[in-house]
Amino acid sequence: MDQNKSSTKEYRQIISCILDVGELLLKNGAEVMRVEDTITRLCDAYGFSSSDVLTITSSILLTAVAPDGDIITQTRRIKSRSTDLSLVGRVNALSREIAANPMPSDKFTNMLQEAQNDKVYSRRTIFITYGFVSAIFAVFFGGDFVDGIAAFISGLILYIVQQLGGKLRMNSTLLNTLCSAITAFVIVVLLHIGIGHHSDKIMIGNIMLLIPGLALTTSLRDLINGDTISGLLGLFEAVIKAIAIAIGSALVLQGLGV
Amino acid sequence: MFDMFIEVLMAGLGSAGFAYLFNVHGKKIAWTGIGGALSWLVYLIVMQMSGDLFVALFAATLSIVVASEILARVIKIPVIMMLVPMLIPLVPGGTLFYSMQALISGKNLQFIGYVQSLALQAAAIAVGMIVGTAIMGNFFTFYYRAKAQKISQKITEQS
Structure with a gap:
């Protein structure tokens, strides 16, 4: 009897670990299908006789039947x-x-902890990368070299604003609006002192870092693939984010008459 | 011609830059850069040949899906690690921005035009991804099956 209880507890722990794996994957950019596949594969490996998993962009729900007959359900948000x-x-x-x-x-659990001890780039590297990526995309979308320089500078400022906003635990939609508004303001100032020619190209260069183009595309893929709920969630998130960003830049660019 | 060269170069650098932001390390960054440049090269060539945005984006997406599926198996990493940064230059960020700007400044006709183009572009990429993944999935299933058969034949011959 005692042993039976401990094995049940162990199975619950394992389900929790499997959900940790799913959560880590989903949180860091894996697609819904991959998460579901991984969870099902792990459940099979541990000998759960059946496992039903529902993954959407904002939660994972898993019910599995343990080898000792216990039915376990756990959820992650x-x-x-x-x-x-x-x-x-x-x-x-x-x-x-x-x-x-x-x-x-x-x-x-230990191995999962180890996997999370990640090699990440230093803040300085990311800071510089923000500048370069902005400059690259400003030129890519048809700006000239001077536009690139303007985008580099405003990209650096964008990173600072984003980091500060993150520290203040600001609402993310509001933060996006603020970021694009401040970037737009910086661009207006730069144009005024003679750096840069096309405000829209510079703005797009910066906005590539914020705008949910990738989310839009992947959500459409989910929709066509049959993951309708995930697709719709992603699509709406992307649209709201895009509107938030556009409001920020449009307010400043139109307010200052550029 | 020079403009196109610059665009391809910037697409490659942009992909590599995003690989940094997505925390990809080492040689893989160079591969994503090459993939990003490849995607834009294919886009430009097909655009010249067909003149159709949907076809061009579809072909470009297909090319990088194939490239990333093969690369991922060669260097043994998940496909999205290659695919996501490579997709960035194709993503319709510019159109999304212009459409939202048109919406806010009340230019309704322009807004509709941009949204139409946006839906078309996103759909082209999404369909390209799905078709590419399906083709490569089948290809690798056959490939591995053939390989396994060869090995089992060898074993039976030896015994």
């Missing part, structure tokens, strides 16, 4: 997302490893 493809790669490799030879839950 995903609130914030960012893109860390390195972490997705490592968690994915780890999940394959565990599916090949399942291990007890405490070891599983």
Whole structure:
């Protein structure tokens, strides 16, 4: 009887670990299908006789029947997302490893912790990259070299505003509006002192860093793939974000008459 | 011609830059850069040949899906690690911005035009991704099956 209880507890822990894997994947930019596949694969590896998983962009729901007959349901709510493809790669490799030879839950937890100890770029590198990416896309969308320089400067300022806003735990929609408004203001000032020629090209260069073009595309893919709820959620998030960004820049650019 | 060269170069650099932001490390950054440049090269060539935005974007997406699926298997990483940064130059960020600007400044006719173009572009990329993934999935299934058959044949011959 006692042993039975401990095995039930162990299975619950394992389900929790499997959901951790799913959460890490979903949070860091993996697509819905991959998350569901991974969770199902892991459940199979641990000998759960059936597993039903529903993943949408904001939550994961998993019900599985343990080998001892216990039915376990757990849910995860995903609130914030960012893109860390390195972490997705490592968690994915780890999940394959565990599916090949399942291990007890405490070891599983430790390995997940290790996988999260990530090599990340320093803030300075990201700061400079923001500048370069802005400049590159300003030129890509048809701006000239001087527009690139203007985009570089405003891209750096965009990063500072974004970081400060993040520290203040600002509402993310509002933060996007603020970021694009301040960037637009910086561009107006730069144009005024003679750096840059096309305000729209410079603005697009900066906005490529904020605008949810990728989210829009992937949500459409989800819709066509049959993950309708995820697709609609992604689409609406993208549209709201796009409107927030456009309001910020349009207010400033039109308010100052550029 | 020079403009096109600059665009291709910037697409490559842009993809590589986004690879940094998505925390990709090492040689993989160079690969994403090459993929990004490839995508825009294919886009420009097909655009010249067909003159159709949908076809051009579809072909460009297909080319990088194929490239990233093969690369991912060669260097043993998940496909999205290559695909997501490579997609960035194709993503309709510019059109999205112009459409929202038109919406806010009340230019309704322009807004409708931009939204139409936006839907078309996003759909072209999405369909390209789905078709590419399906083709490559089938291709690799056959490839691995053929490989497994060869190995099993060898074993039976030896025994």
